[in-house]
Amino acid sequence: MHGEYKVPGGKLVVVDLEVEDGRIADFHLAGDFFLEPDTALDAIDAAVTGLPVEADAAAIAAAVRGALPDGAQLLGFTPESVGTAVRRALVTAPGWRDFEWEVVHEKAVSPRMNLALDEVLTARVGDGRRRPTLRLWEWDESAVVIGSFQSYRNEVDPDGAARHGFDVVRRISGGGAMMMAAGQIITYSLYVPASLVAGMTFADSYAFLDDWVLQALRSLGIEATYQPLNDIASPTGKIGGAAQKRLANGGVLHHATLSYDIDGEVMTEVLRIGREKLSDKGTTSAAKRVDPLRSQTGLPREQIIQRFIETFSRLYGAEPGRITEEEYAEAEALVAAKFATDEWLRRVP
Template sequence: MSTIATPDRASAWQAFDWQLVGTEPLQPLQHMALDEVLLDEVAAGRRPPTLRFWEWASPAVVLGIFQSVRNEVDEAAAQRHGVQIVRRISGGGAMFVEPGNTITYSIYAPKALVEGMSFKEAYAFMDEFALEALGEVGIRAWYQPLNDMTSDAGKIGGAAQARRGQAVLHHVTMAYDIDADKMLQILRIGREKLSDKGTTSAAKRVDPLRSQTGLERDVLISRMVDVFRRRAGLRPGVLSPRELALAEALIHEKFATDAWRGKVP
């Protein structure tokens, strides 16, 4: 089950001036670059702690920084389905995403928020608001250490973290809806896990929030934002022209390069 925050830890959120940013749908490489830029901006004190919900403009497989392309992805299947392969700056497992089919968010926080916590504690702590929101719409959800969210019906999503200087990036992708057949064609690890468990249905492992709640995706996101606001306070914000320009430069210098994508062949 998820770690229950102590009063001191619960109030830790309120020590910071949180900002909410969202964007129009962006390409996968833009999201990868923005995560690095906003993490660095919070670490440098140029941006307040921030919660960002993502919108995807096109489908992608997002690899963790240490994952092998060939071990995780059937590249021919990805190309056939028009699915881009990108690599993020955090660890964790591969995620298959399509526009409108996931709920993805990032938290860019001062490291002081999780000071003294183990990695296991920090993961669960930073997602308590999301689990509380799911509970309010009838999903009994909990954290499966180290970085999985699960429910009685199956896995909901996964988290990853990266730390740099005095800031921590925590981001999550949750399955709202899912094309299980396509996912299994593209992700090799999914095939292996399903085979190991003697099942042919991805729904046995990843159960989307749409089927569990019957609610629209925007409704679920709004509930998560409301719970975060109750816990931490949250004011509207925007991405600055400088941040967007830095992200665009990073795409060309890093995230779109073969050296980064193929960091682990």
């Protein structure tokens, strides 16, 4: 069995192994990482050999860490990445290039329609009616998008939202509120089969699915990094954040919102951002935590989006795609039945 895992921002980890009597046998680690001393490679191989095939990524990582000699240096990879590669080998997980990808960047629709499209397109990828897809959002009005489990009254100031022209909607993924002012945000969604992230921990899958956008941002001169669990950042501040939803049919939704521009005063009047949330961030201002793309690049929003499309297409061989009329119709019906209802918006009061 063979497994590979590209560490986001790091090196490629490759494992080859056999399975005998329910245990890992003849295990060998390889890759373009750096490791000192040389003998640590043999120690890692020995530590993984003999583990039960049911061992999860954390247990494999613990075995690797426990076998490392004192003072061992791992550069470009971690014991956890070895665990992920092993799990991917055991479930024969495919890589990005094993799929045919589409990139969709279409007309502006309402925030509710964008959320409904996320659910519809994720379900269609899960049941095989659509190829895996990257979609760049466009929307025709400003909105606050709260996470699936957030309290409406705790997150949003209704008076401030109304005063500044922000609708309030709820998405199907978890995470925090996104203030999506018209022309000030870049949002994208990935609709992928669960097999692409098979063997990964939930946390690892976040970084894995956004590695391409880090490469796109670095090509624009931004020293972008991923900050667990779900932040995309630069040395001067947070750029954006990601969220996920996994459907029972095997479809995975991974979407991220990046700040292109920001009005910090409006943010504080529209969102209720408490001190507790900021207590571990080293700042008393949510606006000061964010360093938008416009100030870092000086480029128009459209040019940054085009670089995203070019980077994703180059890395994974993606082709331009479109949303069908049937998919739009299904999303419109879902807006009426779910996303536009007060029951959904206030399901967590």
